[in-house]
Amino acid sequence: MTVNPAAEHLVREFTRRGLTIATAESLTAGLCSATIAEVPGASAVLRGGVIVYATELKHDLAGVSEETLRAHGPVAAETAAELAKGAARRCGADVGVALTGVAGPDPQDGHPVGEVFIAVYDSARGARVENLYAEYVRLVNEGEFAGLDAAQLRAKIRQFSVNRALEMASA
Template sequence: MSDTTSPVLSGAEPGPDPSAAAAVAALAGRGWTLATAESLTAGLLAATVAGVPGASAVLRGGLVVYATDLKHDLAGVPEDVLQRHGSVSGEAARALAAGAARRCGADVGVGLTGVAGPDRQEGRPVGTVYLGFCAPGVAPWSMELALRGGRDAIRRAACQAALDRLVGIVGHRGNESGGWGVVPRDADHPDDHAAPPGPPEWPPAAPGDPRDGAPRAEGRDRTDPEGRRRRGPGEPRVPLRDRARTQRGLE
């Protein structure tokens, strides 16, 4: 008979998740509180944070919004966002983050939505995950992940990615104007989700701006959602009358 004793039978408990512990410490250092709105992770992120001793100082609460209608009813995701972009989208993730912070009265909100499998959802392949974030001094932003594995692996990897990004953002000191010292280089860009936060290539947008806080990466077209080119840093402003003449081929 084996002498090995099960941790459950012995009463032993696993220690807190290191990333969750780091997130709690970073939030406490700022004096900020946290709320979550989770779809595919169904409360796993909030539960992981709650496993850290002292988490009550920062964790306000969380919303489990597995069903699409609850994303609107509980988290306040606008119906037009769900209809136009779907429940698995960067737009939905940003709205979930903002809704979690607003509904729970927290400083920082994190939203998670995605496809854990086994089937595709809204045309998205299994492993597609969107993380949304909001915090004081910056518009809500989101990032896309492409994860591999079974349902449990995808859900846990999404939770881990959210914690790691949260630590990277909250852990940086803000600038003198009170905003964040760091924002993501290219929110919603799938090739950049693993990169640590870096200085913005394009200043964060105010709420309501078509870019909705998604900085554009260096080298990409500076165009708005209607395809019109945006003036880049350092470029002279072209009067509207001259711009119209140029577009008509008069110059």
């Protein structure tokens, strides 16, 4: 098994800087944490995470306010920001990373396939959020996802999202 280069970079950088990380994962259901854990030495930086696939668990486990969920829903920048902060707090980590979105095969509650929000939280900078939908559309238009069936496309969106989350957290 090949170690993910973005995860390897994150573990190396966080170890060097003495930082820890935790995740709140909806879209990826633990894939981001598992990707970090594949790196030798990950135990020095990975505190843990919460899988919040169900909307109510975003509140119950990660502390997303009910108001945010009511006003914006589970797939939103505001929700991702609160998820990331909640992961850091719940797990006692320096940095929290959150992933929420739609991997398909069908749109969800008015959100198109490929709409993904990633947030990275730390106490010094607060939450930084990215919406990956424009990048997804660009990749589709360039043929990056051509010929993939629904399951393959879903896997590709999830892995692409994890890679981007790891890059954001390392920045």
